[in-house]
Amino acid sequence: MRSTVRAQDVVVRMGGDEFVVILKGVTHTGQVSETAERINQALNAPMIVDGRTLVTTVSIGVALYPHDGADMGELLRHSDTAMYQAKDRGRNNFQLFSPGMARRLKERIAIESSLRTALQSRQLDVHYQPIVDIESHRVVALEALLRWKHPSHGYVRPERFVSIAEEAGLIVPIGDFVLQRLIEDAVHWRQAGGTLVPIAFNVSAVQLQRSNLAENISRLTRQYGLEPSLLQVELTESAVFERREARNHETGQDVVASLRELGVRIAIDDFGIATRASRT
8 A cells, every 4th residue: 555655645554454544735636536546456456375366355435634524533533434435335446525424324323223122122023925826816925025113213124224234244143033933934824724835035145155044944944844945045146146256165165055955945036236237
């Protein structure tokens, strides 16, 4: 990073993988953009570690004096807020601070805190959307949908909290809750004399990488006497690509292959979205 800035500029490591760059005598935002791009290119350069090629990405947040802060503490807080905004935008980019970012960050923190409470106080629920055969008018499958009923705000849309749950490490316990709940519901329907149909549920890329999904399904279906083929895991196209990149090459472990061996059905949801996004 020092090689990308001028001699009078300052580069400081704050700890871990966070650094602060102080650019002196900046007269227009174009200088900041050019420097951020140079840093990005420098850190994107491939590195060989133990015979393997590693590529890093960088998220950069920018705060300008005196517009975004009158002292160093305020500038650091606002640049940190902008950095998290860069991460939310898909990483590997830079963002200039704006007052709206601070509001969104406060909202994100509030949602994360409330979501932790929701897990403890049974505010989460699973609803089922029937999939109906048009000719026979019969329900041939169900899709399990996660719902959060907030005590003050009513139902919170999944798009408002799922990404936050992934970043906060809550998506795995939430996914475990959904799996446990849909299996228990299937058992209750069977006991009531109902005919069971396949149940589809969404699994995020984070959950696929960090949870023991195949082991959990195997354990729960044996425990409750259900066939794993009753379940269908729905993956987004981006989750499939991330799975390939994160696969453990040394052991050959593949969660999707393990699920297929159990008899669990696999489907790709939102097909084509990841391809289009990669071309923008």
